[in-house]
Amino acid sequence: MGSASREAILAAAKRAAQAHGYGGLNFRDLAVEVGIKAASIYYHFPSKADLGVAVARRYWEDTAADLDAMLVETPDPAACLRRYPEMFRRSLEAGNRLCLCSFMAAEYADLPEAVKREVQAFADINLAWLGKVLATAAVVQAEDSKSRAAAIFAAIAGAQLMARSRADISLYDALIEGYRAAGLLPA
Amino acid sequence: MGSASREAILAAAKRAAQAHGYGGLNFRDLAVEVGIKAASIYYHFPSKADLGVAVARRYWEDTAADLDAMLVETPDPAACLRRYPEMFRRSLEAGNRLCLCSFMAAEYADLPEAVKREVQAFADINLAWLGKVLATAAVVQAEDSKSRAAAIFAAIAGAQLMARSRADISLYDALIEGYRAAGLLPA
DNA sequence: CAACGCCTATCTATCGCTTGGTAGGTGAGG
């Protein structure tokens, strides 16, 4: 498992993927960033698709851990829900980057099947977490928590999209505030 | 202006861009689809960036016309607003394609500046139209119509994103319905 | 009328570059 180089490759690939997508990911630039030669990446990952799968898997694993940690840090479900947009804000802060989930939608037609599956796991985790928190916070009736979770997730992804294409984090904040004012997110 | 070949290239490029993005657009495949040789495209467009600009410009011009037509067809602003999600639904219907605006967000770091400008014009037109219709429909107070327009636009783009990455139009419909239930869109 | 010059729209052929991927070698450490 995780040697130092392997971890460095994974981290650099994640950063690159969140800036340029899977298609924009390339072994030469990646190698320069890690400080090794491009061919050496093949020692750790047999193909680009495998690297993509590994990046996406690590991505949702980290997200799952972060969401769990947030629930521990902020046990009140309503307060926790209020903090949820922070997750998507962070990648904008880190160099105007995007959620891999949004890249998957854009690159849907050209993405290896296995990569798609891992990225969808990211979405599933978010939806499950949101559904759970919405239900315990009782902001919607129990039977509506799933559909509200999906609406919130989609809307927040959209807000991140808009903010990126204007390179303006304050737009993200304004959109989230707009969702609260409109009633999509609890005020 | 618009010779037959030029129009055919423009139409094929639009379709390709909505499926694969600007980066996924390539002259060889495009030429095959149009039925000419790749080099011949350069007679009509001096560079890929110029083609991208032309596609994006045509895209927002068509959208502006469609939005205007919708207001003529459905003069009642509330009814018109209800029909707005149809616009984004159509590209999903047409081969699970995406709005160019979402592609711009994904390809933000690698897109020629001139292309970005044209795609942003698409967003601006949508925002202006939504703002106007929201104000006349009086679904929000006049001073909130701009921020609500932005919230709706972002959320609908997000819904399109989610539906594409699941290749499931019914998910789009469900998300729009979710926005109505939550109060983001008028019920 | 016919010859000429020019434009349009396309072709073939190729260039320089980047990409993902491979084969085989090399040095350090247990």
Place this chain on the structure above:
DNA sequence: CCTCACCTACCAAGCGATAGATAGGCGTTG
């Protein structure tokens, strides 16, 4: 000595782009 981790040196395919040629149409002018 052998395995791990990395290297050098490639390759084939694909990319945007360019050069130069050609076939046909259209208008002007001797």
